[in-house]
Amino acid sequence: MSAIAKLVVPAVPTSEKPDEVLIHVRFAPSAEVLTIDATPDHLKPRDWFAHLYAGAVQHYQTLAGGRGFFRIPRARFEALVAECAK
Numbered sequence: 001m002s003a004i005a006k007l008v009v010p011a012v013p014t015s016e017k018p019d020e021v022l023i024h025v026r027f028a029p030s031a032e033v034l035t036i037d038a039t040p041d042h043l044k045p046r047d048w049f050a051h052l053y054a055g056a057v058q059h060y061q062t063l064a065g066g067r068g069f070f071r072i073p074r075a076r077f078e079a080l081v082a083e084c085a086k
Contacts, residue, residue, distance in 0.1 A: 021071075025068045051084055
């Protein structure tokens with residue numbers, strides 16, 4: 001006898017923007033920022049990290065292996081991006 005799983009459609013429509021923005025960061029052993037998501041074109045990765053860290057430190061989480069991420073509420077993230085554009 002085999003069982004067939006039913007497909008469950010999510011209750012939340014997927015077209016809505018999530019309430020939080022996740023920004024993943026990867027560091028070199030020297031603590032230099034190797035990669036960081038959503039970096040504006042005019043900034044270096046370390047400058048983008050410093051800007052996010054200064055404006056949203058409470059939303060940063062350090063992970064093992066030279067990684068970390070920001071889980072920033074969308075409104076705060078959009079404000080940080082706007083500040084950066086000035």
